[in-house]
Amino acid sequence: MQVGVYQVEVRASDGKGGQGSCTFLVTVFDSNHPPEIVIPDFTIKENETLYLDLLDYAFDPDGDEITFALITGVGVIEGIQYVFVAVKRVQELMMLRSL
Numbered sequence: 001m002q003v004g005v006y007q008v009e010v011r012a013s014d015g016k017g018g019q020g021s022c023t024f025l026v027t028v029f030d031s032n033h034p035p036e037i038v039i040p041d042f043t044i045k046e047n048e049t050l051y052l053d054l055l056d057y058a059f060d061p062d063g064d065e066i067t068f069a070l071i072t073g074v075g076v077i078e079g080i081q082y083v084f085v086a087v088k089r090v091q092e093l094m095m096l097r098s099l
């Protein structure tokens with residue numbers, strides 16, 4: 001049932017020609033709750049790589065499947081994993097990529 005307000009009308013009959021009726025409203029609201037995600041700060045050394053399984057830090061109150069996207073910042077998200085390679089310089093990153 002989609003979110004919205006629905007009107008229902010019900011009639012009551014007594015079998016002797018007598019009838020009564022009424023209408024009432026049924027409101028269907030969006031019961032979905034957004035995922036909660038909290039990731040603590042991390043400290044890593046140069047040339048270290050930070051791997052995070054994002055499902056360890058996120059939770060959906062309804063049990064919905066969660067997907068992730070990087071909004072801003074360093075690193076990449078692939079599926080449920082965040083990866084940041086803390087190479088010293090851009091040139092070194094280029095070298096690593098060319099290997």
Ligand SMILES: [Ca+2]
Binds near residue numbers: 032034035061063
């Ligand atoms: Ca949800």
